[in-house]
Amino acid sequence: MLSKSSYKRKRKEDQEAAAHVFKDFLExxxxxxxxxxxxxxxxxxxxxxxxxxxxxxxxxxxxxxxxxxxxxxxxxxxxxxxxxxxxxxxxxxxxxQEKPKSNLDLLKEELKLRHSERGEKERLKEEYDLSPTLITTESDDTNSTNLFVANLSSKITENHLMLEFGEYGPLASVKILWPRADECQRNSNCGFVAFMSRKDAERALKKNQHRDDMRICWGKTVEIPSHPIYIPNSLLKLYLPPPLSGLPFNAQVPNSTNQIETETDFENFDEFLQKCVIKVTIPLNKKVLTLVHRMVEFVVREGPMFEAFIMNREINNPEYNFLFDCQSPIHVYYRWKLFSILNGESQKSWSMEKFRMFKGGSIWCPPRAPCYTAGMPDELISSEVDRKKLSDAQSTRLISLIQILTIHRSKIAEAMLFCLNHNNAIDDSIEIILESLMNPHTPAYNRIARLYLLSDVLSNCKSKKIKLQIEENESTLLEVFRFIRNCSDDLKNLSDRDNFNSRVIRIFRHWDIHKIFTIDFLENISSLFSTIKPRDEDDTSSIDEPLDGANLLKRSLGDSVDPNVVTAENLNAKKVNELSEKDITKYFVPSKWDTIDPEEVEAQAMSTEKMYIMELEKDVKKSKDKKKKKKLKR
Incomplete structure (x- = not known):
């Protein structure tokens, strides 16, 4: 280490040497x-x-x-x-040499470098961005429940995917990767559908892996929530209580048992109750479930007197209504839980065997605890997916829409939307429409409206790439158009007949343009109407008349047809009406359980007055005992 004087001397010598060198350089x-x-x-x-x-x-x-x-x-x-x-x-x-870089300066330089690298990556990504149809994501994780769905139509939303894949089991999450602002011109999207169990995901992949409108493969593992975002209706019915029957503890009448219809049947009412089944369901409301478990805990520990005391004190509290309403699902669960705990079963596990709580009573079915990660039962999948038919209520709704159908766009759009919303049973919907076209009592203007409905449904199914059974069984449709041809021949007025046939030919042209059916099939059905003479464009005949019913009703069809579209015999409407009209409660009278001697009830009831007297007696007894103890001490 040099001293200050030697440092100055050395610095002066260096400056002189530099000046000498610089002088030689200039010279x-x-x-x-x-x-x-x-x-x-x-x-x-x-x-x-x-x-x-x-x-x-x-x-x-x-x-x-x-x-x-x-x-x-x-x-x-x-x-x-x-x-x-x-x-x-x-x-x-x-x-x-004197000022080395600080950590802050080094950090700034590192951040600048990362920022520049990130900008370069984004630039390269925009240049070599792949289309969604080329995106693939394969996962080798055997525990993954997430499915990657590609090549989705831009019109499909997350609700559509939820309904499409929800029939295979409860869903954990549904997500569509929507395009960004600079990718709005994309015609397809991709997304993810996560199931609660691997079993349901494998079933969904197997059923949909050969579809044309989407491409499905395994995705990366995602976190499974405690409760699914979507539960199929068939699975939800297992955890929901049955409808009210009017019987004790809401017992349900088995299907094999005949209904009580005569007075002699009421004499064997006890035998009838023994055949009924009581279904126990766990309340889905956690607050109510906690209250029931707390009540069971104290009743088991304190005895039935505690239950009577709570019933008298909380008689006006709506939270304790389950103690009084013996037919409510919560009361049924409360009684079963109390019986289960008293018989030594655990709070979280119990026997699933059916039993009778008392002699001569109905059969009790223990509840099934919700377990969404175990997979959907196979019997529910077969009834939900393989059946693919409209329910009785849905069929009745579609029949009513067809009956009021006219050629107005709003009416046709409403019926078409109903069919597309139930696309799982689209073949059943088309079958109902075809049956309505085969009704001989249908007016001509209503028949045209139903043909428009059929054409719109087929066109939308073709655009969405939905496979239809009618495409493989074209003979049924050919038979329908033969019947329509015969109906058109029955029209007495020639202008009405030409008007009707021209509209049918327009439908054939629409099918030919959109390639809904093969050319050979369209030629076959067009040959049925080949006797029609083509009209010139300048012709102003009745072909352009609106077929809204007014023109035809003034002529041959006014008083000779039945306005009803679909008969009860054709579409089983009679059966649906009978089922809806049946009410099981009207076949029963109040049982002897509901009629008790009022004097006996009053004698056994624990009223508030009696409870007050009992408390006073206890206080008097305690005070006497204290006085005796004081006297003994003295």
Missing amino acids: TFQNPTASIANKTFVRSGILYQNNEEQTENIGQIYKPKPLIVQTKSEEARTAIECAKILKEAALSKAKK
């Missing part, structure tokens, strides 16, 4: 004759290629001349610039 380039002042050059001869020698100026002294002559001002300016360069280089070198 070398600014005054080139100064460096060769003591040197003498003598000229010699010149020898050419042809051995000729030039002897002029031989022996003379050579005096070189500077190429550039600089003035004093230019020399001073050049010296100043060189001095600045040397000074800046010396200062930068000193700064590098």
